[in-house]
Structures are given as C-alpha cells and as structure tokens.
Amino acid sequence: MGQIMQLFVSGLSTGVVYGLIAMGMVLIFRAVGVMNFAQGEFLMFGGYLCYTFNQLLGWNIMISLILASVGMGVVGVLFMRAAYWPLRKAQARAIIVSAMGASMVFKEGSRLIWGSIPVKVDRVLEAPVKLAGGGIIQGQYLAIMIVAAILMLFVYLLLEKTFVGHVMQATAQDQYMASMVGVPVIFSIAMTFALSAMITGIGGGLLAPLFFLNNTMGSTAGAKAFAAIVIGGFGSVQGAVLGGLIVGLVEVFGGAYISTTYQLVLIYIVLIIVLMVRPQGIFSSKIQEKA
Amino acid sequence: MKNKKKSSIIVLLTALAVFALAPLGMGNYMLRVLNVALITYLCVLSVYVLLGMCGQNSFAQAGLWGVGAYMAANLVLRAGFPPVIALLAATAGTALFAFVLGFAFFRLRQYYFTFASVGLMTILNGLFMNWEPVTGGALGMQNIPKFSVFGIMLESEKANFYFILIICVLTFVVMRILFYSSIGRSFMAIRDNEIAANCMGVNSLLTKSIAFGISGALCGIAGALYAFLSGYLSYQTFTYQQSTMYLIMIMLGGTISPVGAIIGTMIISLLQEFVRPLANYMQLIYGAGIMILMVVQPEGILGGGKALYETLHKRKRTGPDAA
Amino acid sequence: MKHYINEKEPVLTLHNVVKRFGGVTAADHVSFELYGGEVFGLIGPNGSGKTTLINLITGIYSADEGNIMLGGKKVTKLSTHTRSKLGIIRSFQHPRLLGRCDIETNILVGVDLAVRRRLPQARDYQERMNILLETAGLSGVNLKDSTERLSYGQQKMLEIVRAMLSYPKVLLLDEPAAGLNRSEMNYIRALISMATNEGIAVLLIEHAMDLVMEVCNRITVLNFGKQITTGLPSEVQENTAVIEAYLGGGGQLAANQ
Numbered sequence: 055m056g057q058i059m060q061l062f063v064s065g066l067s068t069g070v071v072y073g074l075i076a077m078g079m080v081l082i083f084r085a086v087g088v089m090n091f092a093q094g095e096f097l098m099f100g101g102y103l104c105y106t107f108n109q110l111l112g113w114n115i116m117i118s119l120i121l122a123s124v125g126m127g128v129v130g131v132l133f134m135r136a137a138y139w140p141l142r143k144a145q146a147r148a149i150i151v152s153a154m155g156a157s158m159v160f161k162e163g164s165r166l167i168w169g170s171i172p173v174k175v176d177r178v179l180e181a182p183v184k185l186a187g188g189g190i191i192q193g194q195y196l197a198i199m200i201v202a203a204i205l206m207l208f209v210y211l212l213l214e215k216t217f218v219g220h221v222m223q224a225t226a227q228d229q230y231m232a233s234m235v236g237v238p239v240i241f242s243i244a245m246t247f248a249l250s251a252m253i254t255g256i257g258g259g260l261l262a263p264l265f266f267l268n269n270t271m272g273s274t275a276g277a278k279a280f281a282a283i284v285i286g287g288f289g290s291v292q293g294a295v296l297g298g299l300i301v302g303l304v305e306v307f308g309g310a311y312i313s314t315t316y317q318l319v320l321i322y323i324v325l326i327i328v329l330m331v332r333p334q335g336i337f338s339s340k341i342q343e344k345a
Numbered sequence: 346m347k348n349k350k351k352s353s354i355i356v357l358l359t360a361l362a363v364f365a366l367a368p369l370g371m372g373n374y375m376l377r378v379l380n381v382a383l384i385t386y387l388c389v390l391s392v393y394v395l396l397g398m399c400g401q402n403s404f405a406q407a408g409l410w411g412v413g414a415y416m417a418a419n420l421v422l423r424a425g426f427p428p429v430i431a432l433l434a435a436t437a438g439t440a441l442f443a444f445v446l447g448f449a450f451f452r453l454r455q456y457y458f459t460f461a462s463v464g465l466m467t468i469l470n471g472l473f474m475n476w477e478p479v480t481g482g483a484l485g486m487q488n489i490p491k492f493s494v495f496g497i498m499l500e501s502e503k504a505n506f507y508f509i510l511i512i513c514v515l516t517f518v519v520m521r522i523l524f525y526s527s528i529g530r531s532f533m534a535i536r537d538n539e540i541a542a543n544c545m546g547v548n549s550l551l552t553k554s555i556a557f558g559i560s561g562a563l564c565g566i567a568g569a570l571y572a573f574l575s576g577y578l579s580y581q582t583f584t585y586q587q588s589t590m591y592l593i594m595i596m597l598g599g600t601i602s603p604v605g606a607i608i609g610t611m612i613i614s615l616l617q618e619f620v621r622p623l624a625n626y627m628q629l630i631y632g633a634g635i636m637i638l639m640v641v642q643p644e645g646i647l648g649g650g651k652a653l654y655e656t657l658h659k660r661k662r663t664g665p666d667a668a
Numbered sequence: 669m670k671h672y673i674n675e676k677e678p679v680l681t682l683h684n685v686v687k688r689f690g691g692v693t694a695a696d697h698v699s700f701e702l703y704g705g706e707v708f709g710l711i712g713p714n715g716s717g718k719t720t721l722i723n724l725i726t727g728i729y730s731a732d733e734g735n736i737m738l739g740g741k742k743v744t745k746l747s748t749h750t751r752s753k754l755g756i757i758r759s760f761q762h763p764r765l766l767g768r769c770d771i772e773t774n775i776l777v778g779v780d781l782a783v784r785r786r787l788p789q790a791r792d793y794q795e796r797m798n799i800l801l802e803t804a805g806l807s808g809v810n811l812k813d814s815t816e817r818l819s820y821g822q823q824k825m826l827e828i829v830r831a832m833l834s835y836p837k838v839l840l841l842d843e844p845a846a847g848l849n850r851s852e853m854n855y856i857r858a859l860i861s862m863a864t865n866e867g868i869a870v871l872l873i874e875h876a877m878d879l880v881m882e883v884c885n886r887i888t889v890l891n892f893g894k895q896i897t898t899g900l901p902s903e904v905q906e907n908t909a910v911i912e913a914y915l916g917g918g919g920q921l922a923a924n925q
Contacts, residue, residue, distance in 0.1 A: 089456060089460060091460075141640060144643065147400070147402060149639075150459055151402075151596060151639055154589060155631070155634070155635035155636035156632065157632070158631060159629060159632040159633055159636070161628070162628040166625075166626075276463065277460065277463045277464040277467055280457075284453065316471070318468055319468050321464075322464050322465070325461070326449045329452045330452070333453070
C-alpha cells in the first residue's frame, strides 16, 4: 500500500505541474486562438531563472521562485511581442512556425547562457513530511501541490473576480468588440501571455529539484501538456488541470509497472484511445465549427 | 497547363544539368555532403506534400526518416533481403505506418495534429535509442552494406550520387503528377478551405492520412538511401531538431512548390559547410531567422520572387507607354 | 441532361428538425419537402436560422432531434463529405474558394466530386464547364488566374459553377445574390433556371425579395428558428405573421402593393 501511495503522490505532484503548463497553454489559446508551441520552453526557462537566483546567486528558494516568476512575466510579454503580435492577422500555421523559432531561440539561448550540463535547484521543503495515515511523502511533492493549488486559485480569482481578469476574458472572447469598448487589446493579450509564462515558469522551478534542468526538457514537457489538454477536454481550464493529473499518474504508474523508457509512449497511447473514443476530451462538450 | 509544364521542365532540366556536372569538380567529402543534401531534400519534399499541399504541419518527419532507415537496415542485415527489396519495403512500410497513425492523429483539428507529431517524434527517437534488438539501442547499427542492384554495388560516392539523383528526379516528377491529380486537388482543398472541401466530397480524415502516408513513403526512401550511404545509424541523427530543420528549409524556399524544397535544402545544407566557425550559434540564428521570415515573407524565396515578378510586371503595364 | 428523379416523391425531406446551441433554439421543429425541378425559398429576418438549416442539411451541424432524408434514405447521421457524395451540394454566404489555387483547379474540385460519385458523364466535363461558365457570365475569364482576380460576384458565381459540375440532386444556395448588382443577378437567375431544368431541387435562401418572388415555386418563412408559414409566394406575401416578423408588428406592406 505504501508504495502505491508514494506513486500516487508523486504522480499527482508531477501531474499538477503538467496541469499548470496545460493551463498556461489554454489561457493563451483562449486569448489568441492558437496553441502556444513554445509553452514547454517557458517551463525550462523559468526553471533556469530560478536556478540563477537560487544556485548562482545563492538566494532562498522561495524568493528565487518569486523572482523567477516575475522574470517569466517579462519573458512572456517579450515573447508575445516578438513571436505572436506581428503575426496576429496571419494564419495559425505562420504563428506556430514563429513560435517554433522562438522555442529554438529559448533552447539555444539557455544552452549558451547556462551550458548543457543538467543542473539542480533547491527543494522548497527538504524534509519528508508525515501524513495523517502514518505514511511519509517527500516534502517537495507536498510543496508542489500546495504552490500549484495556490497558483490555480490565484488564476481563478484573477480571471473571475477582478476587473483586470474580466478585461482579459472579454478580449479573449472577442478582440474586436473589446477594442470597440476601449480595451487596449495588446495590453490585455500581453497580460495573458505574462500570466501563462509565470505559472508555467514556476512549475519549472518546482520540478527542478526532482528532475534535472536541461535545455531540451521543453519539448517533452510541451508534448505532455498537449496530451493533458486533449485528454482533459479542449479549451477548458478545468480540463487542462485534470488532464495534467491524469498524465502525471499515467506516467508514474506506467513507469513503475511497465517501463520508464516508454512513459511517453504510454501517455500517447492513452491520448490516442481518448481521441478514438471521445475526441472532445473527458470534460468538454462537442465543438461545432461555423460555416 | 502548357506554360506551367514548360517552366517545370525547364527547371528540371537546368537543375539536372547543374547537378549532373557537379561531381566533376568535387572531392569525396563535398560529394558526401551533396548526397546527404539530396536525401534531406526527399524529407523536405515530404513536408511539401504534407504542409505545402495539404496544410498539415508535422514535426515527426525525421522520425519517419528513421523508421525507413532502421527498417531497411534490419531487412538487409538481419533478414538477408537484397537492398532493392529492402528499399521498396522500407518505403512501403513507412508509408503504411504513417497512414495508419494518421487515422488517430487527424481526428484532431488542424494544428493540434502538429503537437501530436511532436509527441510522435519524441516517441520514435526514444524507440531508436532504447529498442536494442531492433535498432541497436544507443550504439545503433553498423556495417550496413552499400546499395547494390543486379550484382553491381555502388561503392563510390559518385555512383551513389547519380543513383540518389535519379531517385530525386523521379520523385520530383511524381510530385508534379500528384499536383495535377484529383487526390492532389483534395489535399489543396483541405489546405485552403477545409469546410468547402468537406462539402465537395473530400473526406478529411482519409485524405489527410493519405498525405501523411505519402510523406511517410518519401521519408522511407530517404531513410533507406541514408542507411546504405552512411553504413551506420544512430538515434542522434533522427531528432526533433532535424525535423525543425526540414520545416525551416521548406519555409525558406517556399512551401508552394517542390522547387522551394530544392532551394531551401540546398541553401541550408551548403550553408552549414561554409559557416563552420559559427556552428555553435547556428540553431539560434535559424530560430531568430525563421521568426523574422514569418513576418517579412512567409512564402519564402519563391514567394518573394513571385511578388517581385508581379510588381515588375505591373509597373510595365501601367508605365508611360502602357496602352 | 435530365436527372432521373421522380418528381412525385420529394428529393429532400426535413422532419421536425431541432438544433439547440446552449439556451438558443436555432431550429425549432422545422419540416418541409423539396421536389426535383422546383425552387424552394427559405426566407426570414437575419438570425432566424436559415444558414443553420443549410448547415444541418449538409451535416456541418448535427441535428439534436428530427430526421433529414434524401429520397427515402436517412442522412441525419451521415458526415458532410458522405452527404455531398450523395448529391447534397451547397454554396456559401461568403464564397469559400481555394485561395491559393487557380480558377481551373477550383472548378476541377467539382468535377472530382462527380467522378467520385461514379457518374458516367463525369469525365467529359469540358462541354458542361463551358456552358456553365457562359451561363454564369465567366466565359472571358482566364482559368489560370488566381481566384483573387475575380470580383466578389464572380466568385459567388464560380462557387455555383463548381457545385453544378458535380451534378447535385439538391442545390442549397445561401444568399447567392447578396453583394451582386442587378446585371449580375441575371446570371444567378440563369443558373437557377439551368438547375431546375435538369430536375435539381433548389433551396434558395435570399433577402432580395424580387428575386425570391420571381423564381420560387414555394416559400417557407423562418423566425427565431420556427417556421411561420409555408406556401406560394403570393400567399406568403400577404401573411400578416410574416409581415410582422420582418417589420415588427402593424405593417401594411403587402396590402399597399
């Protein structure tokens, strides 16, 4: 039982980070109608920023996480300005290719700045934590789940309860109308990208103590987040989070009981099954296209 | 119809002449570079079919290339098949593989397929690296013999060059035939207006899968050729990064025609050789370069050329001596 | 060239078709029959659900309730491309052409469908194409040009040419005259006439009332997804409920004519 509990906890905590990445992707998708191809690089870059503050400058991990997220906010805005905004009227294809270019820039830039040797970051909670039932889980897993829960609550409150959030949602639904009522569209979209980059970047800092940081982790992370979105249900934030949890659990249990080398294969088999059986995902309703 | 066919033929003959004469001045090293470039061209052509004709963006092409390569190598080394059979089987096998996968992946809307293809690429690379009994795992496969047909082995770089060139010419011709066929039109209908295509009898799932299958066939040929040419295979060749290079090549040349594939492939393949000192920064440059290209001229060199031609033409017509 | 359609049996039947989007009922128990060789008008104020019906008939939307039948065959659950292979063809409110292909390729898409439908006359398309292009006023056009060279009206006409090349059984026209000037409308009239002569059942969504009254054999009127009335053009014109739907109550429009 103890082992299953351990696996469950570690699956949930990696899953919740995938949920954060997926949430970031969904936020951008709802705002501009295109899936962000470079979302995985946000995770990687956020992790490296955290590494810079925490390991290279020696600061406290919590402070490093906060600074890294602020940094990622800036990065998100720059990314939007360079990769998305000039192409906002172009076809989705062009935007994807541009994001691909941006992800190359991120990857190579990270390699040139921080080198290609994988690095680590401090844990938020060092010691193992005792659970009510008598089990023990790694402190970091608990920390991840707490931080992720706080972030998701923050995003929910921001979008649903604040004026800024309402503006962001309005722009996401209809850019033209929003501009007609005086919303500075570029501002609102920039905020959405910043928020997306921030929550994803913090995920990088949280995962870093568990898995090493390296400059190629972005594409796998992106692929998993994408699987999460499709499995959970397209376009919905809840779907993204729940899909992330499913992916995390499949990965961990699959890795333990089947094989670690084929974890991604397993995730994609689940993806394909979901696609065959219920293409709109678990938590979504069928999408109709207008003619 | 006549004009287009005429200009296609002119392009083909010119390129042929240039290419046929090329080996005269080159050493073995440059010939190898050229051979690999031609093989790369076949993979870029697969992107042309899938993206340029059908509008579907895939990052799994280098993975399909690997499938073809490992298949051919296995058929020759482990199953003892003659290289010709291995080449044909690898082509068909990769095509079938892609076609069947298409039925799962194309249930996703257009650009979601792109993301799934990243997953597929990662999985394939993982398989190449780990599936020891078939791919040799991290050590890869060695001692793959050179291609031979009717008892004649293609030992020299030059011989291989002419062989690969012939295949490239044949595939170029097949592309032209595809363009003027009804399945080719179905691809383009999906690319330009999928809803209208559906309303005119085009089955999206089946048609896109066929496109993926054809792209798989092209990568399959390329893979087999590569296995015979280089003699050894490593998972480090068949990477996501390689797939992005194919995309950059076709975007640079222009997605609108297989000629774009030739232009893009040649420029970048030869560029790699001449910018050795900058090798460490090339990926960064490509990344930034493609971002700029998308904003300035998403149709690539061919598109830019076409636009230039049309502006000049317009100036002629509205000039002082216009009718 | 006549189609072998039995004019006593309806070609297309809608029976109690319902479509809801969240809280809005876009199609509320709509029923009608279309016969070969007739023009059936579908009119109503903007937002009344006309395009929704075409989307339902072609399969772009799937009906929540009700049935759609082509001849005697239920097509309600079939995919869009399957329905088009059975002969349900449409035009769009804003022309959906292949922007990166030349005009000839656009036309050939229609021929491809006829070939796919295994129609024996499909491969000899040249003559039919020329007749259609002339009827549509497009005979002077260079087939190698991009579709962007065509005017808006010409693009709409090209869509109908493409549709006609596939020998439809049912032709659904979504506001073909919108954006066209008076002389271009003559081409629409000619194309519709050609279709009915071939025994095709034509469904016409239109706002240009003179065109509707002139070419339609019968008309049904929609408002908020519900059918208000169905009948001859003269009957519909005098119907007070219809006038109210368009003018919002108390109109004396028809009476003053």
